[in-house]
Amino acid sequence: MALDKPYKSIPGTTIFDAEQARRGYHLNQFCMSLMKAQNRERFKANERAYLDEWPMSEDQKLAVLARDLNRCIELGGNIYFLAKIGATDGRSFQFMAASMTGMTQEEYARMMLQGGRVPGSPLRDPREKR
Amino acid sequence: MMASITASVYTSHVPAIGAALDLGKSGDDYWKPLFAGYEPSKAWFKDNTPDVIFLVYNDHATAFSLDMIPTFAIGCAAEYQPADEGWGPRPVPVVKGHPQLAAHIAHSVIQDDFDLTIVNRMDVDHGLTVPLSLVCGQVQQWPCAVIPFAVNVVQYPVPSGRRCFNLGRAIRKAVALYDEPLKVQIWGTGGMSHQLQGPRAGLINREWDNRFLDRLIAEPEALADLPHLEYVQEAGSEGIELVMWLIARGAMSDRPPRVAHRFYHVPASNTAVGHLILENSQ
Numbered sequence: 233m234a235l236d237k238p239y240k241s242i243p244g245t246t247i248f249d250a251e252q253a254r255r256g257y258h259l260n261q262f263c264m265s266l267m268k269a270q271n272r273e274r275f276k277a278n279e280r281a282y283l284d285e286w287p288m289s290e291d292q293k294l295a296v297l298a299r300d301l302n303r304c305i306e307l308g309g310n311i312y313f314l315a316k317i318g319a320t321d322g323r324s325f326q327f328m329a330a331s332m333t334g335m336t337q338e339e340y341a342r343m344m345l346q347g348g349r350v351p352g353s354p355l356r357d358p359r360e361k362r
Numbered sequence: 363m364m365a366s367i368t369a370s371v372y373t374s375h376v377p378a379i380g381a382a383l384d385l386g387k388s389g390d391d392y393w394k395p396l397f398a399g400y401e402p403s404k405a406w407f408k409d410n411t412p413d414v415i416f417l418v419y420n421d422h423a424t425a426f427s428l429d430m431i432p433t434f435a436i437g438c439a440a441e442y443q444p445a446d447e448g449w450g451p452r453p454v455p456v457v458k459g460h461p462q463l464a465a466h467i468a469h470s471v472i473q474d475d476f477d478l479t480i481v482n483r484m485d486v487d488h489g490l491t492v493p494l495s496l497v498c499g500q501v502q503q504w505p506c507a508v509i510p511f512a513v514n515v516v517q518y519p520v521p522s523g524r525r526c527f528n529l530g531r532a533i534r535k536a537v538a539l540y541d542e543p544l545k546v547q548i549w550g551t552g553g554m555s556h557q558l559q560g561p562r563a564g565l566i567n568r569e570w571d572n573r574f575l576d577r578l579i580a581e582p583e584a585l586a587d588l589p590h591l592e593y594v595q596e597a598g599s600e601g602i603e604l605v606m607w608l609i610a611r612g613a614m615s616d617r618p619p620r621v622a623h624r625f626y627h628v629p630a631s632n633t634a635v636g637h638l639i640l641e642n643s644q
Contacts, residue, residue, distance in 0.1 A: 238591050239518075244562030245599050249518035257428055264427045267448050302560060311559040311600075312423040312516060319448040325378070329563040329632055340564060344629040348555075348566025351596065355561040 244355040248310045256308020259296070262286045263313035272320045301332050302357065334358035363543035365463070367534055368412060369622070370610040371403070371549040372578070372638040373496055375419060377488040378631035380452055383495050396635060399625035400496045406622055406639055407497050407505075413544040414460045414507045416467075416533065418609045419489035419551045420515045422447070431517050432479035434529065436471075437486075437510035438464040445485035454491050460507035463540055467509070470536035476529050486510055493551045496637075515552065515603050520590070526605045527586035530612020537613070550610030552603025554626075555596070556633035565598040566634045572626060574604065575636055579621060582611040600633075615642045 239247040246252065253260075262283065265271045275282040283293045295303035296317065304314050318328040330340035334356035343349060382393045424445045426432065442457040468478055490510055498505055514520055521529075530548070537546050554574065557565040574597075577585040586608050593602045619640035627635045 239594055242562075242595055242599075244560045245557065245594065246560055247518050247594065247599060248516065253428060253517050260423075260428050264423060267424075267446065305559055310423070310516065313428075315558075316423070316448050325558070325631060329558060332559060332563050333561055343564055344566075344632060347568065347628050348632075348634065349557075349562065349564040351565060351567050351570075357561045 244357075246305045252308045253310070254308070256292075256310065258286050258288045259292045259304065259307060259309050260313040262288060262296075263309070263316045266316040266320045275320060299331070300359075301328060302359065331358065334360070365537045365540035365542055365544040365546055367537055367548055367613055367642060368545045369410060369547050369639065369641045370614050370619075371493070371497060371547060372607050372610060372636065372640075373493045373549070373551055374553055374630065374633055374635040374637070375489045375492040375551045376630040376633045376635065377447070377492065379635075380488050380492040380495060383500060384453055396627050396630055399627055399635075399637060402623050403497050403637065403639060404499050411505050412547040414463055414509060414546045415494075416509045416511060416537075416546055416548045416613075417490055417493065417551070418511045418513060418549060418606045419493070420603060420606065421512050422487055422489060423516065424487035425484045426512070428517075431514050432481075432512070433514045433521055434476065435479040435481045435484075435512040436464055436468050437481050437484055437512075438468060439482050439484065442484055442486045442490075442508075442510060444491055445487045447487055452488070452491055454495060455501065455503050457486055457490065457494075457504060457508050457510070460509055463537075463544065463546075464509045466540050467533060467536040470539060471529070471532045474532040474535070476532055481510075481512070484510065484512075489551060493549055511609070513606050513609070515605065518590075520602055520605060522590065523586045523588050523605045523608050526608040527582065527612035530609040530614075533609070534613040548610045548613045550607035552606050553597065553601055554604060554634040554636040555598050555601045557598030558600050558632055560599075562598070564632060566628055567596050567598070567601075568626075568628060568634065570596040571634050571636055575624065575626070575638060578607060578611055578638065579619065579640065582608065586612070611640075614640060617643055619643070
């Protein structure tokens with residue numbers, strides 16, 4: 233009997249459940265390692281070499297290198313863990329959030345100041361052509 | 363004389379609020395309206411400082427990685443260091459615990475069938491320290507002891523609203539059995555509507571949030587039946603943090619509370635900020 237997962241149908245939203253956590257375990261633990269300054273330095277010095285120390289899938293590594301957060305989430309990443317990549321890059325959280333919505337950081341910041349994304353409003357995946 | 367829960371405080375715990383305080387930006391135009399909403403709370407807290415705050419919050423991939431994910435974790439340590447979340451620890455005081463009361467609550471609540479994880483060493487992140495800063499202000503020492511109570515709201519399934527509400531009741535009972543006249547406040551933190559991930563990031567639902575505040579005050583028992591799906595659909599994937607408010611509400615008396623303060627503001631970074639102070643009638 234299949235488990236009840238009604239949240240799978242919410243547009244533009246990936247729920248980090250036990251299945252996603254299993255898929256993303258090493259990706260998220262790689263992110264966790266960036267909480268140590270020494271690891272951040274090693275990652276920045278050679279991203280690919282640092283990623284190769286982790287038993288992550290090639291797709292996960294490429295998504296991290298491309299800073300494609302939506303792809304990272306599809307592949308099991310969780311935003312609280314992925315945020316540590318942004319912190320390593322010196323990026324604000326709004327920069328990261330905007331990058332997932334197909335908006336520039338300025339457009340995203342303006343939307344938030346105007347009260348945020350209206351429920352039910354159209355969504356755009358940045359990987360689709362603008 | 364036994365211990366008792368005197369009041370409950372509910373507030374969002376947005377990390378950017380901590381950063382604004384720590385970097386001296388609280389007077390900026392962007393932040394001024396937010397901090398103004400907490401001025402009455404600071405005054406209220408000065409007049410109503412408890413002996414202990416039982417602070418319900420969630421860890422954000424700080425103390426708990428994916429190596430261990432406790433659903434409910436109670437801090438029984440003597441103290442907790444503010445965590446380094448990747449940009450250095452917040453410059454706030456060390457959090458002093460209340461090991462005796464914490465151990466008593468753990469004992470009582472576990473016997474009531476809530477299987478808590480006991481934590482004796484843990485750093486605390488913005489989920490715990492931002493609410494303290496908002497309500498206690500920028501202080502050299504926190505004005506009372508704090509029992510951290512961490513809830514998993516990061517990996518699904520998170521506990522249901524009903525379970526959180528009933529856990530609150532078990533905490534109320536445990537506090538009332540503690541043989542020392544301590545004044546205890548229970549704080550529920552996180553929320554309100556926000557989504558930090560995917561193409562729907564930035565979602566805010568002002569109407570839903572305010573209805574949640576209304577119902578939390580007036581009909582918490584019915585509110586506890588709200589399914590997870592509605593939180594996620596209406597308040598965003600991270601809006602699910604609001605189930606933690608039901609733990610605090612469940613710990614309050616069954617009689618209607620006095621609303622000492624209510625505040626709502628959009629935005630703080632990516633999040634709608636909600637805040638309530640409810641007092642138990644004497």
